[in-house]
Amino acid sequence: MNTSTQQVRRSVAQHDYATTRGQQMLWILKPVKPWREKYDRSFGFVIRAETxxxxxxxxxxxxxxxxxxxxxxxxxxxxxxxSPDGEVGIVLQDFRAG
Structure with a gap:
């Protein structure tokens, strides 16, 4: 694990994420291009955070x-x-068959 990753982990661990509900938003994170590795990887996240x-x-x-x-x-x-606005449906389905 490199130094910048360690710093990020420390920063996140030390940050107090307890804020009022109105300040939080949902974020969806996905790779721009598919990963070369098809297994044992994180392929996406949906995270509640302020920014x-x-x-x-x-x-x-x-x-x-x-x-x-x-x-x-x-x-x-x-x-x-x-956004909470939009059509009813799945927000994220991330399936990998092995």
């Missing part, structure tokens, strides 16, 4: 693989705010 930066940092801290830094890089992953 895109905090959502990205939290995703990086929770990634279960060796690629935590990709969740911080907008060239490699998207991070879009989810």
């Amino acid at each position: 895109e930066a905090k959502a990205r940092a939290f995703a990086a801290s929770q990634s279960q693989d060796d690629h935590e830094g990709v969740w911080l890089d907008p060239n490699l992953t998207t991070c879009k705010e989810l």
